Amino acid sequence: MHNKFLTLSLASALLMGGVQVANAAPESYNFDPTHTNILWKAEHFGFSKPSGRFGLTSGELILDEDAPENSSVEVVIDTTDLVTGIEKFDAHLKSSDFLDVENFPTATFKSTAVEVTGETTAKVTGDLTLHGVTKPVTLDMTLNKIGINPISEKKTAGFSGSIVLKRSDFGISMYVPNVSDEVEISIEAEAAYTAPAITKIPAVE
Template sequence: MLFKSFVSASAVALALFASAPSFAADVYKLEPTHTSVTFQWTHFGFSHPSGKFMNAVGQVTLDEANPAKSSVEVSFAIDGMNTGVPALDTHLKGPEFFDAAKYPTATFKSTKVEPTGADTAKVTGDLTIHGVTKPVTLTVKLNKKAPHPMMKKDDAGFSATGQIKRSDFGIGAYVPNVSDEIDLFIEAESIKQ
């Protein structure tokens, strides 16, 4: 009788465990051809040029049960910068600015995710550029999370904005004529692993 009760209780426990929803966080890998980091500055007050990185690699961990436990890790090679002006690219990659030969990679690793709405959050993390690490907060919007119609895998797309001071990272040449403040515009798609 005791054995029969144990078997019945075990069967009930297994059935409950099997039917319980999974609350594990999902890992999404950045899809580089649809992920861009655009940076924009002011040039002597006359114009607002921009540059772009299309070579980001990394992952987003989405925890739907507890969004504050979500995270992101991204890196990109400075050598992949493109302003549309080859001479400017060479200048920006040189020792006066990014010094890509000495500091070839930029990274961002989140330290805090603060949900601000059903599909928005403030994401704070450590940004490392030019060998200097500083905290940065991005305003992030989840654009869509659904099966990708072509890849047949779950896709999550995001837009994010933020601002940094380049002098904070030791890249202060020509301030204030060339603005210290750099606006960031990030678009990302990520594929569930």
């Protein structure tokens, strides 16, 4: 990603040009829940792939345009906001058979490493906590654009991502293997610039 990615930069969770900054300091961005979607689909007895989405509670991106491998992301996902468009199906997925949102109302992702893989792509590894279980996972992320949002007039980063998770890894095993263990996740996200990232200054003794 260096070269083009240094000017477009890495924006992602879970986790990406117009504005260029030479020797830019890392910057802090907040995710826009209105324009951030976490979409999923899973095979159902081989007949179809039902799908749905999750809402985003909060999320922060620290973006280093000069060294995107030093970027980081942390998000909180609202599992109670799962929506398929079918009320009965939503209720079942939120029940103790699956997500058990009464006991686990959120999922979190916190990045631990960013590997630049191309001009606008990266692998973002981090810890995903879902259903009370924490596992390391790696997302494939693509930077779409960094520029000024014409409505908010804020510097904004947009990106897409994907990952395939095994729900049984997180203790959600109901109906496996008839209902697919693998769940395909896709991410479309926008994050708006808030401020230069805060860096800790060593204490002077």
